[in-house]
Amino acid sequence: MAKNVVIPVGPQHPALKEPANFSLTLQGEKILESTIRVGYNHRGIEKACEERTYVQDMYLIERICGICSHSHSTAFIQAVEEIAGLEMPGRGLYIRTLVAELERVHSHLLWLGVAGHEVGFDTLMMYTWRDREIVMDLLQVLTGNRVNYGINTIGGVRRDVTKEQLDDVMKGTQTLEERTKYYIELATQEPTLIQRLSGVGVLKPEDAVNLGAVGPVARASGVARDARKEDPYAVYADLEFNLITDNHNDVFGRAVVRLLELMESYKMIRQLVTKMPDGPIAAKAPRKIPAGEAISRYEAPRGEDVHYVKANGTEKPERVKVRAPTLANIQAVTKMLENGQLADMPIVVAAIDPCFSCTDRAIEIVSPDGPGILVWKDLREWSIEWYKERGLDLSGLNKKLISRLGR
Amino acid sequence: MVETLFYILVFPGFVFLSSLSFITEFVDRKLYARFQNRAGPPFIQPLADFLKLVGKEDVIPEDSSPAIFKFMPILALTAVLTAFAYIPLWTTHGLASFQGDIIVLLYLLTIPTLTFFLAGWYSTSLYAKIGAVRTITQLFAYEVPLFMAVLACAILADSWKTADIAAFYSAKPWLILVNLPAMFVALIALLGKLERVPFDIPEAETEIVAGTFTEYSGRLLALFRLGINIETIVAASLLAAVMIPFGLGLPWWFGVPLYLAKILFVIFCLALLRSVFARFRIDQMMRFCWTVLAPIAFFQIILNLIIKGFVLK
Amino acid sequence: MNKPGKIGGLALSSLLKKPATTKYPFVKEPMIGKFRGKIKFSQPLCIGCKICMRDCPSNAIEIVKVGEKQFEAVLDLGKCIYCGQCVDSCPKKALELTGEYELAVLDPKTLKVKI
Numbered sequence: 001m002a003k004n005v006v007i008p009v010g011p012q013h014p015a016l017k018e019p020a021n022f023s024l025t026l027q028g029e030k031i032l033e034s035t036i037r038v039g040y041n042h043r044g045i046e047k048a049c050e051e052r053t054y055v056q057d058m059y060l061i062e063r064i065c066g067i068c069s070h071s072h073s074t075a076f077i078q079a080v081e082e083i084a085g086l087e088m089p090g091r092g093l094y095i096r097t098l099v100a101e102l103e104r105v106h107s108h109l110l111w112l113g114v115a116g117h118e119v120g121f122d123t124l125m126m127y128t129w130r131d132r133e134i135v136m137d138l139l140q141v142l143t144g145n146r147v148n149y150g151i152n153t154i155g156g157v158r159r160d161v162t163k164e165q166l167d168d169v170m171k172g173t174q175t176l177e178e179r180t181k182y183y184i185e186l187a188t189q190e191p192t193l194i195q196r197l198s199g200v201g202v203l204k205p206e207d208a209v210n211l212g213a214v215g216p217v218a219r220a221s222g223v224a225r226d227a228r229k230e231d232p233y234a235v236y237a238d239l240e241f242n243l244i245t246d247n248h249n250d251v252f253g254r255a256v257v258r259l260l261e262l263m264e265s266y267k268m269i270r271q272l273v274t275k276m277p278d279g280p281i282a283a284k285a286p287r288k289i290p291a292g293e294a295i296s297r298y299e300a301p302r303g304e305d306v307h308y309v310k311a312n313g314t315e316k317p318e319r320v321k322v323r324a325p326t327l328a329n330i331q332a333v334t335k336m337l338e339n340g341q342l343a344d345m346p347i348v349v350a351a352i353d354p355c356f357s358c359t360d361r362a363i364e365i366v367s368p369d370g371p372g373i374l375v376w377k378d379l380r381e382w383s384i385e386w387y388k389e390r391g392l393d394l395s396g397l398n399k400k401l402i403s404r405l406g407r
Numbered sequence: 408m409v410e411t412l413f414y415i416l417v418f419p420g421f422v423f424l425s426s427l428s429f430i431t432e433f434v435d436r437k438l439y440a441r442f443q444n445r446a447g448p449p450f451i452q453p454l455a456d457f458l459k460l461v462g463k464e465d466v467i468p469e470d471s472s473p474a475i476f477k478f479m480p481i482l483a484l485t486a487v488l489t490a491f492a493y494i495p496l497w498t499t500h501g502l503a504s505f506q507g508d509i510i511v512l513l514y515l516l517t518i519p520t521l522t523f524f525l526a527g528w529y530s531t532s533l534y535a536k537i538g539a540v541r542t543i544t545q546l547f548a549y550e551v552p553l554f555m556a557v558l559a560c561a562i563l564a565d566s567w568k569t570a571d572i573a574a575f576y577s578a579k580p581w582l583i584l585v586n587l588p589a590m591f592v593a594l595i596a597l598l599g600k601l602e603r604v605p606f607d608i609p610e611a612e613t614e615i616v617a618g619t620f621t622e623y624s625g626r627l628l629a630l631f632r633l634g635i636n637i638e639t640i641v642a643a644s645l646l647a648a649v650m651i652p653f654g655l656g657l658p659w660w661f662g663v664p665l666y667l668a669k670i671l672f673v674i675f676c677l678a679l680l681r682s683v684f685a686r687f688r689i690d691q692m693m694r695f696c697w698t699v700l701a702p703i704a705f706f707q708i709i710l711n712l713i714i715k716g717f718v719l720k
Numbered sequence: 721m722n723k724p725g726k727i728g729g730l731a732l733s734s735l736l737k738k739p740a741t742t743k744y745p746f747v748k749e750p751m752i753g754k755f756r757g758k759i760k761f762s763q764p765l766c767i768g769c770k771i772c773m774r775d776c777p778s779n780a781i782e783i784v785k786v787g788e789k790q791f792e793a794v795l796d797l798g799k800c801i802y803c804g805q806c807v808d809s810c811p812k813k814a815l816e817l818t819g820e821y822e823l824a825v826l827d828p829k830t831l832k833v834k835i
Contacts, residue, residue, distance in 0.1 A: 120686025
């Protein structure tokens with residue numbers, strides 16, 4: 001009975017939080033090979049950015065992802081501010097970094113819960129998500145919303161923080177630090193958890209560098225890369241923190257890296273609150289950004305996020321390109337799944353902290369005539385043809401949009 | 408004739424067991440939620456789930472064989488309902504008994520596992536087949552320790568009749584303490600039989616959607632779930648009758664609450680074990696059951712033989 | 721050092737504590753701080769400059785002239801993303817945020833409200 005079965009995991013599957021397709025070739029419970037398809041979450045955000053002003057784009061870019069929304073927003077704003085050559089006020093940068101570190105705390109606690117759920121340890125999920133509520137309440141008081149904070153504006157931040165809010169932040173950090181110490185003990189002492197996480201999803205350091213892994217995935221294989229240390233943006237040059245690396249090379253190492261990064265974030269939040277300067281929170285920004293282009297790197301909770309903005313002197317950007325960290329990490333998943341078992345697939349995919357909403361950007365179609373790029377008009381005509389073959393006529397849709405685009 | 412029908416349909420038959428199963432499912436889910444610091448479902452949640460499932464449409468896959476597909480839940484339910492008849496509840500004899508009925512009881516409790524396998528296999532869907540194969544693989548791991556643990560208690564009582572075992576222990580209550588390792592082994596092996604975390608590998612939601620029950624919906628799924636809940640009660644009652652049988656033979660207004668308390672104690676232990684462990688992988692489970700559980704059960708059998716031979720004469 | 725079932729201590733002690741979740745529709749919790757909910761409009765302050773319409777990322781707000789120096793605001797609750805950019809852009813501070821977040825309706829035509 002050596003027949004191989006091809007099992008499709010996704011696009012709809014309880015293991016995945018977002019649609020993606022992993023086709024696994026199985027022999028019994030052993031995975032022989034796997035192929036990955038992404039692209040189910042493509043929404044055309046980069047194109048939509050070109051039709052809106054910079055002020056409107058801030059909110060659009062923020063909604064690329066719910067968990068790392070501040071990362072995308074800050075990376076975009078930093079690129080725009082660099083093109084405009086603005087002088088940033090200290091207090092604004094401190095508040096921006098404070099929200100960034102709080103977002104990292106919330107994202108890592110969320111990951112811990114999801115990892116617990118993928119191995120069947122629902123109790124861990126409930127407790128970590130209960131602690132995450134402390135961070136969400138803090139963020140709501142500081143920024144006005146629990147996700148999609150909207151605190152960035154060109155030149156600084158929109159809201160100021162008061163002394164009481166900063167005291168609440170210190171108290172919340174204190175509680176979270178005790179709870180995180182308990183989770184570190186639990187992760188290193190609970191044998192059922194350790195045996196599910198150890199030895200799975202192994203990625204050797206040279207493979208991590210060759211396949212371009214970033215973030216905690218690379219750091220768990222001993223590769224010491226962190227955009228906060230290499231290219232300090234915002235106020236990271238003034239803060240003291242350690243770069244966490246680990247030598248386990250597997251899912252357990254990734255969990256340890258994220259837990260220790262939580263402790264570093266608490267250290268940084270305390271420094272930010274005590275060192276916050278007074279002053280204005282935003283610089284006056286022009287509506288029309290002068291021509292130029294800039295790349296900005298940001299260390300999101302999942303890895304390194306790169307944004308490229310090209311301005312041409314009008315109110316709207318000419319080109320925006322987003323490279324999310326999951327796109328860099330997803331190529332390593334095929335390597336990690338080799339010779340694994342079917343039962344390990346959910347936790348291996350969850351260990352890279354996938355966020356397919358961040359990942360799906362431009363599509364390249366490979367046709368028999370060779371690779372090419374489809375522009376909007378051709379895509380629209382192709383989809384109308386496809387539906388006509390199946391009996392639906394959708395050519396009347398969105399005529400206003402076509403006439404506005406004029407191409 | 409009427410009395411037999413009453414016993415089969417109402418007490419301790421279908422109606423009594425179904426209502427008790429709803430209550431124990433509620434207690435289990437509420438305890439599980441409270442262990443996780445959550446509020447938990449309201450009292451009528453299991454009944455609401457059952458009624459909702461019964462009201463939905465049954466979708467039968469095209470390639471499967473409809474006769475077997477529809478028959479499996481009924482077979483599972485019948486097996487557990489029959490098994491309940493032989494267990495002494497709050498008196499020292501069950502509804503019926505004969506020499507050797509504890510072996511029949513244990514085999515009747517294995518039938519639901521076989522129906523899960525057949526149900527998954529005949530569903531002809533990929534996820535169901537993988538789940539079905541995992542169910543049968545898991546059967547090889549927990550079945551032997553469970554049998555050894557229950558039969559160790561029977562060996563000490565020197566009889567294969569459940570009624571006699573219960574009577575033997577209620578006459579000499581201190582021997583219950585001798586059986587503590589067997590109780591430990593039986594509780595953990597029960598987690599495997601009832602497919603609860605850490606041994607819910609056949610039904611691992613995050614890996615194979617719903618395992619053997621992927622293609623089931625509507626009334627058939629309601630019957631399967633009812634069968635699993637009643638299996639929980641039957642297994643808990645068996646544990647209570649064989650391993651903690653004290654206070655039997657008291658008048659019914661004292662015996663019934665004592666029986667319910669024993670069942671709730673077993674459910675409490677099962678809910679606690681469910682919430683503190685992560686799920687095992689199938690190869691880890693085999694290794695664990697054969698290197699940890701089986702030796703402890705074997706040691707219990709040797710101990711019981713020694714005690715029977717030298718202490719009790 | 722292995723301690724199987726370590727989280728059992730925390731689980732058992734949670735039995736005695738109040739649950740962390742509330743039964744939402746029966747127990748409501750108000751949002752703390754300046755939450756970004758529905759927008760409130762003060763008619764006397766509006767001068768009809770329409771900067772809010774220009775800056776809105778989703779074209780949700782519309783300023784309609786109903787008389788001499790009198791303007792009305794119509795907000796599409798379905799399109800609004802509750803970012804508060806119109807509140808920041810308004811030069812006369814005619815718009816402000818409230819904490820109202822229970823805005824679900826059964827009929828989509830009632831989503832366009834006059835604020």
